[in-house]
Amino acid sequence: MKPLTRLLDKVAVAFRAAPSAPAAELAAEASAVPAAAVEVRPVREVEGRREFHGLLWFPVLTVDDEDKLVVAAKAGLPHCLRCERPLALAGQREEWVCAACGQTRPGSEADFFVADSVIAEGLKEFFAGHPGFRPAPSLSAPQRSLAS
Numbered sequence: 001m002k003p004l005t006r007l008l009d010k011v012a013v014a015f016r017a018a019p020s021a022p023a024a025e026l027a028a029e030a031s032a033v034p035a036a037a038v039e040v041r042p043v044r045e046v047e048g049r050r051e052f053h054g055l056l057w058f059p060v061l062t063v064d065d066e067d068k069l070v071v072a073a074k075a076g077l078p079h080c081l082r083c084e085r086p087l088a089l090a091g092q093r094e095e096w097v098c099a100a101c102g103q104t105r106p107g108s109e110a111d112f113f114v115a116d117s118v119i120a121e122g123l124k125e126f127f128a129g130h131p132g133f134r135p136a137p138s139l140s141a142p143q144r145s146l147a148s
């Protein structure tokens with residue numbers, strides 16, 4: 001065998017061996033960490049209040065003050081503007097109904113897109129009032145883009 005061929009063989013063997021060894025070590029390390037040692041970060045929930053298309057919403061942001069991150073955002077249920085009670089989706093036409101005053105709203109006025117807009121507005125407002133806070137990777141891409 002020529003010296004160059006032998007060298008190339010050695011390189012090939014080293015290259016094949018290299019990636020697997022650290023990966024195996026990392027896996028062993030990861031499994032050695034006991035579940036109790038995983039830190040649960042303290043978070044708080046910030047409730048907003050927002051009128052949107054004749055409905056009242058109380059979107060909730062989950063905030064990590066230590067890392068200055070918004071880790072989650074939920075729109076919650078639409079509420080009756082008059083009674084401030086959560087509406088229930090009812091009937092064959094899928095209307096939002098207030099159990100207290102009987103007011104009804106079409107289901108489409110509190111659909112996925114409206115809920116998304118409510119979250120977006122809530123995030124925008126929070127980031128505007130809390131400089132230094134960033135959206136966490138756990139938020140969706142459209143939600144994360146609101147902080148920039």
Ligand SMILES: [Zn+2]
Pocket residue numbers: 080081082083084085098099100101102103
């Ligand atoms: Zn009502």
